[in-house]
Amino acid sequence: MSSIELTVDGMKCGGCSGRLKRVLEGSDGVLAAEAAHETRRVTVDYDAGRTDPQAIRQRIEDSGFSVVA
Amino acid sequence: MSSIELTVDGMKCGGCSGRLKRVLEGSDGVLAAEAAHETRRVTVDYDAGRTDPQAIRQRIEDSGFSVVA
Numbered sequence: 001m002s003s004i005e006l007t008v009d010g011m012k013c014g015g016c017s018g019r020l021k022r023v024l025e026g027s028d029g030v031l032a033a034e035a036a037h038e039t040r041r042v043t044v045d046y047d048a049g050r051t052d053p054q055a056i057r058q059r060i061e062d063s064g065f066s067v068v069a
Numbered sequence: 070m071s072s073i074e075l076t077v078d079g080m081k082c083g084g085c086s087g088r089l090k091r092v093l094e095g096s097d098g099v100l101a102a103e104a105a106h107e108t109r110r111v112t113v114d115y116d117a118g119r120t121d122p123q124a125i126r127q128r129i130e131d132s133g134f135s136v137v138a
Contacts, residue, residue: 012084019079019133063132064088 001031002048004056010065011037023063027051040068070100071117073125079134080106089134096120096128109137 011017017035024033024044029051035042044056057067080086086104093102093113098120104111113125126136 010084010088013082015079015081015085016088019085023131023133062092064092 001045003043003045004053006042006044006057006060006067007040007069008035008042008060008065009040009068011035011040013037016065020060020063020065024056024059027056027059030056070114072112072114073122075111075113075126075129075136076109076138077104077111077129077134078109078137080104080109082106085134089129089132092132093125093128096125099125 011020014037017037020035020042021033024030029047031045031047033042033044042060046056060067077089080089083106086106089104089111090102093099098116099113100116101114102111111129115125129136
């Protein structure tokens with residue numbers, strides 16, 4: 001299992017962060033995700049044989065959030 | 070120009086609704102969109118030659134929201 005930790009802009013409330021968590025956990029190859037609007041931190045555990053950081057970042061951007069780091 | 074009006078669950082704050090508006094307005098064939106978390110209403114003006122209600126509903130669901138009507 002691999003993990004990435006990202007800083008994501010655009011989460012304003014628990015609805016925002018909860019939705020991003022669910023979107024990520026519904027994505028192919030993602031094993032678990034946590035998103036916190038208070039800290040802007042998003043952590044994603046993934047199967048490196050099925051997805052990669054670029055695809056995860058793209059999924060976040062496609063959902064209307066911005067990966068800033 | 071065609072328009073649809075939908076009821077969408079999952080918008081908790083202005084961050085949620087603002088993001089959904091931007092996601093929709095960035096989608097092919099969408100001319101304008103409004104989203105209000107207070108009322109759960111989403112209105113979308115679109116070019117029927119380039120997209121359709123099914124694609125718009127799918128884009129909303131892919132962003133982690135639920136179209137309920």
